Amino acid sequence: MTTAEDLPLLPADDLRVYRRSLGTFPTGITVMTAAHEGTRVGVTANSFASVSLEPPLVLWNLKATSPSLPVFRESGHFAVNVLAWHQEPLSMRFATPADDKFAELDVTDGLGGAPLLDGCAARFETELVHEYVTGDHVVLFGEVRRYNNFHREPLIFLRGRHCRLEQPLIG
Numbered sequence: 001m002t003t004a005e006d007l008p009l010l011p012a013d014d015l016r017v018y019r020r021s022l023g024t025f026p027t028g029i030t031v032m033t034a035a036h037e038g039t040r041v042g043v044t045a046n047s048f049a050s051v052s053l054e055p056p057l058v059l060w061n062l063k064a065t066s067p068s069l070p071v072f073r074e075s076g077h078f079a080v081n082v083l084a085w086h087q088e089p090l091s092m093r094f095a096t097p098a099d100d101k102f103a104e105l106d107v108t109d110g111l112g113g114a115p116l117l118d119g120c121a122a123r124f125e126t127e128l129v130h131e132y133v134t135g136d137h138v139v140l141f142g143e144v145r146r147y148n149n150f151h152r153e154p155l156i157f158l159r160g161r162h163c164r165l166e167q168p169l170i171g
Helices: 015-022 069-077 088-095
Strands: 030-036 037-044 049-052 059-062 078-082 106-110 116-118 124-133 137-151 156-158 161-163
Touching: 030 059, 030 069, 030 116, 037 059, 037 088, 037 116, 049 161, 059 069, 059 124, 069 078, 069 124, 078 137, 116 124, 116 137
Parallel strands: none
Antiparallel strands: 030 037, 030 078, 049 059, 059 137, 078 124, 106 116, 124 137, 156 161
16 A cells, blocks of 8 residues: 555656646636726736635735736735636636736726726725735735625636536535
């Protein structure tokens, strides 16, 4: 019988294998949005997490070299658009560089002008309260000021692919 101690350890410097191993953890998919002085930005992120209920704090990670980072910082607000199962095209749109990712989309301005996307599973409007630079990313912390739960099935990311729950757990 093979035990965990018998299995070979993989080197931490094999980033391809490391990334594939991280992909075994299913996550939801969000589009993070912000606006400042007429510039709107949005990025697909699966690093979203709850930090605290009191006060209501959330966090997410953005690459430190992202051209969107200055807008997220200067805005002072960001919106978390939790994508619903049918929104894979939005996930791809905001994961791909483009001059105007919001072209031909109906959006509503949230707190601080952060664009709010329609059709989501949930949305959180936050005030940026802290950031922490670590490794090649910046962790952005937001205090939730308003939120909506639309009771839609979420879009999931697993093993490098979009998917949906086989057994919906909406409630």
